[in-house]
Amino acid sequence: MQRRNFIRSSCNACLLLATGFLLPTLSGCGPGAYQVFNTDVKDDRLTIPVGTFAKGPLVLVRPKGWFYSIALRKKEDNTYTALLLKCTHQDNQLTTSPDGYSCSLHGSTYNKEGRVTKGPAERALKTYPVTIEADQLIIHTKA
Amino acid sequence: MKRILTVLAASTLTMTGIYAQQGQPYRTPAQKLVLTSEDSLNNNTAKNKTVISGYGSAFYQRDFNQHQATVSLDRLVLFVGHSFNEKISLFTELEVENAIIAGVNSDEPTSGRGSVAMEQAFLKFNLNARQYLVAGLFTPRIGITNENHLPVNFNGVERPIVEQLVIPTTWREIGVGLYGTLDRLPLNYSIAIMNGLNSANFHHDSGLGEGEGLGSNASANNLAITASAQYRISDFKFQLSGYMGGTVGLSKRSADSLNVGLQTGAFGTPLYLGEFDVQYAKNGFSAKALGTYIAYPDADRIYRAYAKSIGSGMYGAYLELAYDWLHTKGTPKQFITFARAEALDLNAQLPALQKQEDQLDGTLKQRHIIAGISYFPIPNVVIKADVRLAHTGEQNPALVINPPPNALPYKQNNQFLNIGFGYSF
Numbered sequence: 351m352q353r354r355n356f357i358r359s360s361c362n363a364c365l366l367l368a369t370g371f372l373l374p375t376l377s378g379c380g381p382g383a384y385q386v387f388n389t390d391v392k393d394d395r396l397t398i399p400v401g402t403f404a405k406g407p408l409v410l411v412r413p414k415g416w417f418y419s420i421a422l423r424k425k426e427d428n429t430y431t432a433l434l435l436k437c438t439h440q441d442n443q444l445t446t447s448p449d450g451y452s453c454s455l456h457g458s459t460y461n462k463e464g465r466v467t468k469g470p471a472e473r474a475l476k477t478y479p480v481t482i483e484a485d486q487l488i489i490h491t492k493a
Numbered sequence: 494m495k496r497i498l499t500v501l502a503a504s505t506l507t508m509t510g511i512y513a514q515q516g517q518p519y520r521t522p523a524q525k526l527v528l529t530s531e532d533s534l535n536n537n538t539a540k541n542k543t544v545i546s547g548y549g550s551a552f553y554q555r556d557f558n559q560h561q562a563t564v565s566l567d568r569l570v571l572f573v574g575h576s577f578n579e580k581i582s583l584f585t586e587l588e589v590e591n592a593i594i595a596g597v598n599s600d601e602p603t604s605g606r607g608s609v610a611m612e613q614a615f616l617k618f619n620l621n622a623r624q625y626l627v628a629g630l631f632t633p634r635i636g637i638t639n640e641n642h643l644p645v646n647f648n649g650v651e652r653p654i655v656e657q658l659v660i661p662t663t664w665r666e667i668g669v670g671l672y673g674t675l676d677r678l679p680l681n682y683s684i685a686i687m688n689g690l691n692s693a694n695f696h697h698d699s700g701l702g703e704g705e706g707l708g709s710n711a712s713a714n715n716l717a718i719t720a721s722a723q724y725r726i727s728d729f730k731f732q733l734s735g736y737m738g739g740t741v742g743l744s745k746r747s748a749d750s751l752n753v754g755l756q757t758g759a760f761g762t763p764l765y766l767g768e769f770d771v772q773y774a775k776n777g778f779s780a781k782a783l784g785t786y787i788a789y790p791d792a793d794r795i796y797r798a799y800a801k802s803i804g805s806g807m808y809g810a811y812l813e814l815a816y817d818w819l820h821t822k823g824t825p826k827q828f829i830t831f832a833r834a835e836a837l838d839l840n841a842q843l844p845a846l847q848k849q850e851d852q853l854d855g856t857l858k859q860r861h862i863i864a865g866i867s868y869f870p871i872p873n874v875v876i877k878a879d880v881r882l883a884h885t886g887e888q889n890p891a892l893v894i895n896p897p898p899n900a901l902p903y904k905q906n907n908q909f910l911n912i913g914f915g916y917s918f
Contacts, residue, residue, distance in 0.1 A: 469873035
């Protein structure tokens with residue numbers, strides 16, 4: 351009886367763990383609140399086609415080999431901001447929220463411009479210059 | 494001597510001048526190793542760095558039934574974090590509660606009622622931009638406050654009562670956890686395995702709280718699994734979290750010697766916790782609603798083994814509404830008024846054996862109404878004040894150890910005035 355309980359409990363535990371690992375593969379099950387663009391860094395530049403913004407004003411740029419995304423947002427005046435989604439408190443990855451970005455580690459929040467709206471973070475998010483060349487947006491990561 | 498002083502002064506001025514020209518103050522080699530949150534000299538891209546930060550809070554509380562007021566520096570927490578590189582980081586939180594812990598031979602006039610504890614201490618391994626692992630002592634994502642327990646993150650001087658008594662915030666255990674976000678959806682998830690609770694320490698009026706391992710020689714014979722999912726839709730954030738864990742850390746021989754049928758092993762004598770919450774925020778309005786239920790099917794065995802009358806069913810729920818009156822002023826200041834209603838019962842379900850033996854404690858069925866203000870002059874500092882109206886069920890005379898007139902007569906209604914401040918940096 352004990353062995354049966356152990357096996358049953360172990361199976362439940364494995365199922366839960368498997369669920370955790372499989373969740374990432376479930377992307378695409380519904381409409382996203384943002385677009386995702388994976389790209390390489392070449393000569394300290396990230397190149398994103400302007401057409402990526404056809405479905406919305408926010409694109410999460412995921413540079414290959416980086417542990418943080420860049421939030422590239424198109425503003426109403428047709429200019430762009432690029433924010434490194436790295437909490438300035440203790441370097442945790444940030445997630446998007448309706449008002450901006452939030453950190454699950456200690457609860458810091460930032461607005462869409464990257465300014466702190468709730469501590470413990472005190473410094474604004476790092477920004478990168480964005481230029482437009484033909485139909486391409488260039489994020490300059492060296493700056 | 495005068496010449497030496499002159500040379501020293503000249504050297505200092507020269508050094509200062511050089512660094513002033515570079516736009517940076519002079520820093521010793523030791524200072525260069527430490528980055529405080531105020532320090533904006535580093536450009537947030539360094540490969541390794543050490544961070545010192547923290548939070549704290551203090552309160553005044555008046556208990557109107559007891560005619561007793563209390564003040565305390567209830568929490569002072571020091572964070573020390575270190576990024577070894579972009580992939581591996583260390584996070585620690587060292588907490589001093591209630592200001593003083595002194596030995597009997599100390600010069601301090603009191604031994605104090607404080608404690609020192611590690612609130613978190615874990616290594617974080619970044620897997621990619623969306624996923625990371627933690628390993629060590631950490632606060633799992635259960636409820637709203639357990640993970641984000643800094644005083645700037647909740648309204649009220651006290652944390653929500655439900656998240657103190659039913660979900661025992663700050664609940665931390667040693668384990669390994671995976672945290673992540675889906676690639677193209679605003680869905681965050683977590684799953685963790687950690688040491689289980691110790692049912693021998695459960696107490697009927699504190700629910701699970703006394704059974705936490707807290708990273709201090711906790712039994713790892715029994716384990717627990719917790720998982721959560723958060724999803725954002727428009728201005729709403731939904732969270733579902735759960736916990737399942739064994740509660741008997743004894744060896745099989747020790748458990749059998751108690752002769753009450755305690756199941757041992759990783760998930761023996763299991764306890765289940767489910768929690769759901771919704772948060773909403775828009776245009777200065779915010780709302781939080783949380784509900785949680787704990788099922789402990791073998792609570793009667795714990796009663797027979799340890800004479801701890803723990804409920805087999807416990808629940809808690811609260812609803813909070815708040816408004817920031819400075820939201821439209823374009824200032825980082827916030828002046829928030831809020832009201833919160835809470836309901837909980839740690840004896841919602843009691844096994845038949847405990848009912849027969851008159852163990853039902855009506856005081857564990859509680860209702861609380863809290864109303865107050867939170868003023869943030871900056872996002873990192875908060876000044877709080879609130880009034881809490883508490884109502885409990887009737888006291889069970891069979892459970893009263895110190896009856897009147899030795900103790901004041903029990904009153905089912907009470908009021909508390911709370912004033913406090915908090916900070917985080």
